[in-house]
Amino acid sequence: MGEKHTYFNRDLSWLSFNKRILQEAGNPDVPLYERIKFLAIYSSNLDEFFIVRVASIRSIISIDKKKIYKRLSDDPRVVLDSILREVHVQQEEFGRIKREVTIPELKKHGIVLYRDEQPLNDHNDAINHYFRSRILSYLQPHILTGKKTRKVFLENKQLYFVIDLVNQLNESEYALVNIPSNFLDRFVKLPTINKLHYFIIIDDIIRENLDFLFPNYKIQGCYSIKLNRDAELNIEDEYSGDLVKKIQKQIAKRNLGVPSRFLYDATMSVEMAEYLKGRFDLVDDDMVPGGRYHNMNDLFGLKNPLSPELEYDYKSPLKIKGIERYKSIFDAIDKSDQLMHFPYQSYDYVLRFFNEAALDPEVKQIKATFYRIAPESFICNALISAAINGKKVTVFVELKARFDEQNNLKWAEKMKAAGVKIIYSMPGLKVHAKVAVITRRNSEGKKVNYGYFGTGNFNEKTATIYADQALLSTNEKLTTELDQLFLFLEKQETPNFETLLVSQFNIIDRFESLIDREIENAKAGKKALIIIKINNLQHQGMISKLYQASEAGVKIDMIVRSICCLIPGVKGMSDNINVHRIVDQYLEHSRAFYFYNNGDDELYQGSADWMNRNLERRIEVVFPVLKREFKEQILKMLELQLNDNIKGVMLDVELNNVPVEGKSKVRSQIDFYEYLGSIE
Template identity: 40%
Template sequence: MDLLRRYNNRELSWLSFNGRVLQEADDPSVPLLERLRFLGIFSNNLDEFFSVRVASVKRMVKHGVYTPEGTDFFSPEELLEQIMDTVNEQQLYFKNIYESLQKEMSQQGIKVVNECQLSEVQGEFVKQYFYKTVLPSLVPIMLNQLSQFPELSDGAIYLAVVLENKKVEPYYALVRIPSDAVPRFIELPSEDGSCNIIILDDVIRFCLEDLFHIFSYEKATAYSIKVTRDAEIDLDDDISTTLIQKMEESLKKRKKASPVRIIYDREMSRDLFRFIIRMMKIDIENIVPGGRYHNRGDFMSFPQVGNHSDYYQPIIPLEHPVLKKKRSVIKAIKKRDIILHYPYQSFNHLIDFLREVAIDPKVIHIGVTIYRVAKDSKVINALINAAQNGKNVTVLMELQARFDEKANIYWSNVLQEAGVHVISGVSGLKVHSKLLWVQRKENGEYVNYGYVGTGNHNESTARIYSDIGLFTSNSVITSDLENLFRFFKHNYMHYSYKALVVSPFYLRDCLNEKIDREILNAKNGLNSRIILKMNSLVDRRVVDKLYEASCLGVKIDLIIRGICVLVPGVKGMSENIRTVSIVDKFLEHSRIWFFENSGDHEMFITSADLMPRNLDRRVEVACPIYDPVLKQELMDYLHIQLNDNVKARENGRGYRNIYINKGEEIVRSQDKLYEYLQTRNI
């Protein structure tokens, strides 16, 4: 069987996922301004895809390296061509959706206007806004005076300006749009009751005369340009520097990394285009024509205008029935394990737990792994409070969390200054597990408590990411957590974990054993079934094992939001495998494993996707769920998702995104899960 049939290409599968995001933007049942937000998500995703994945493929092309895992049946050159063809097709789809949305917004009195459409009153407002708010952040660079083109910051938008005068050579300038300091969208005064919004780029265009008033010119024109750079970080082997120092140096290098993509306004004058290309000395294949505006990811922060009906109405996170206000979280989890479902249930329960242990005189040790945290993190504040209260606080801060490296370096320094023991990752491994360990002294003995999650300790993303967290006082699980934090401190110490399944040591073998057992049960005529929920399925050894199980009669359901290289429904290979993908208002982020085990069900929650990096090069944790009530709760959760016929698509075959056919009962799983949890009283 050829590779084309046996595996999907991971890059094209990811683009298929981003296509599902575009489908949300095109869905008339989605509120109007939420559809605009999905365009922003699509655009932001695509920028990251270019800086990480396309950069990797281009390195293969440049160095003549062929890796079957990365390119499958394509050569690197062919894969790059396939990627660009798909991206161009999606960009056209994006353009059509946006134009349609603009018409609908205009019908509701919401108009995005440019600098040529301003009334006299609005023009005066823009001038005042420019002088007061925008101009202090502008630093124009006159290109004619330079022998070398300045380094453009990764992801930043620039206006390439040409000042024309028939008597002299044109002046060329570069102006960075300060969207990090000034809102990208500005609401204008209303004269007819409508809502008019101008983009920051056009505020600057409108005021070019004010910006370049010292020059004598007859015409000024500005065109946008943006560079996406390779996001790969290379850490040198200099043992005399700390990991933080290495990361800081690598982040500086990233700003000057090789361009992966240069987008320019296709209306740019030919002379200006040639001037820029000549000065930048860039390969023509990296240059991509675009529109008047870049960084459409900013649509995610479009102003809150319009009607309530233009948005998803925010849900009120539910309190867990046994974690009511003013109750001790420790006392609650001492009685029984508790599962929290975000964003349907409140993340504040975890914050309350951290606040409680920070002041509890019986608490001796606190250990936390941190991958990404909120900008104003209550988690960090609670840990600092704990250290100030004399607790031994250990934080494993993963400095290599992509695109959060700078923030994590900052928080690492803040925590250390507060007296927290910070471990800057584990040598050779990225720590992606989401763990919390607390040790108390009770009646002269040390007692452990723990929390294991599928998502980050981040109260901001917990409002929009669908994740699961387990509170437990189970002595086997919490002893494993204690040993894990010992390993984090002393990497030469290895342990045999009795409950937790830890990569890169045991996770792959454990998964294979569970699948093999289902195969054996199927051979023996016993009930056999596997349900796996994750973000991505890329690891081919796992895929091959699932194919083997399918061929021997094991029923397999896969709920995969993003990449899926497994091809389902192929006779003689995967006819017993069904794959679905749910893209809706909340980002599906939880990972759950279910194994039938001939009626003695096994259930795990985990931080790991099934990718080589997660199984072989990261510290990930899969945690068993022992409580029968909680097992059933997660089983109900999975069944609700598998029955989704509103936001679920077939996933994994031919990169098509075909909606699941609606049955007699309409099931939108995210709404159904909230309703389900509202009725739970245990």
């Protein structure tokens, strides 16, 4: 790796991505309720960032600097300061959009969200009734000061009010009361008056009733607070003992983690902020001033009384003609491999793949890997039915999928009880591959393996909003190697992968050789082109290889949704590299890797991003797209995304999201849907 090669910091790069989300929240061309969703996404993203990434950086800072700083490319103290400065700027913009744009525009459309103003008299009875009948049972008011005070623990991501009180002796006291937004809808619909739709946030319902909670006190002020805690599972030894029990134990401890951010209303007095810092064992780095309201990811729950107005026109998923012609999905796959594009095409075909297998008497065996399971999973229910129907079903369930551990464990136990063979997490590895294989006798009596190779999870819920691809194939090379992967997961038998690119085995070497081939072609004066679409790019070895390709004259176009540590457009290092980013109504989640190869092009798709974790500490599967018609479909998608000048931006050397120029308007997600609809 050359010393001249430099890289963006991964966390500051991620903040650039979240800033792009915020730009959509403030984009007047986006329907109002979609902008509200982007505010919610921004807030949810930032919460996870603090409880995972910032908590990790803070932990590093607390360790002996001499021992660990030498292994890091960036001083964590400098990075943390940069993060906090950038977050502050973004939070100010978030508040401005919400106050000055979103709430006034809601009002223009006859939707009133009470904020600072006093509710109408006609609503007072409804507010008081809701407080006494719904909210009151969840509240635990507590006087913080005085001799009788008890120890209070602030739960992770939960909302609280700190109230400034004056008692009957004219003494100042502080009190705490929880805001039960985790139990109740945050936004309460009030009676419609004169065709105006009114909402009030439960925070303000509680504010309106503080006298009821503290009848013998004078209310001086009321300020919202929230504490983020480190939410990583700290499993010190995955190699001995019962890993499932260790994960269960760590899940129970997740909300007990050390603080990573204490968010408080900036109008709070300095004296109160200092008191809270001492009371809850916080330090200066924890203290982050914010607005009147926190947890704005709850904006997802703000109902649209005018729906479907003020929302995107979500198109109905397309049918796949190559499957619809056949009664059985297996007959369709026997005739030809099938490539599916979600959510543009119906995810029901994936459900059919498993549902039909559960009842088909010719199906003998089903194997699948799960990373994030839907809360109500049709696929898991199909596998349960398959096991009950006498088929051999083997499922690998990753229990270390962050924030989905409990749900995955629930489904694993349910499937196991029905007779499904469950393989749990492998020590030291996460299995992130999205694959399945069904063994069946076809109409000719031949035993055939039907392989499923995906870029996205087996998750019916996220499949409606994540843009992904999946291949159904009976290609013997692909399915034989897929079977080898499952033997490795079951019995740790050493596989031999020649067609598939699999992390832990051949993925880095194969990607490097594919890039090297383009480098050699460029040096020979031939056309050399690489197109890569991924969610995250951090692995310095792969970035360095791309820099080398750029220096050799290879043209490299990249579509990187989120983290991008590669710096594009630097003279002598990355002149030939462009980095695009797409943020639109669907979350771009698929991965694609295209190599021109002097006209004999190769295209791959799969589950692997180019992060250290994906290439070095996980099991990922990347598969070749072999059929020409499928290559053309993926290349059309890539072409549209590289030319998207409505929802696409380009990353510059300062991590700015720069608009894409173009004479004709291209919106890749809409245009790709129309393209797929035109395919016979």
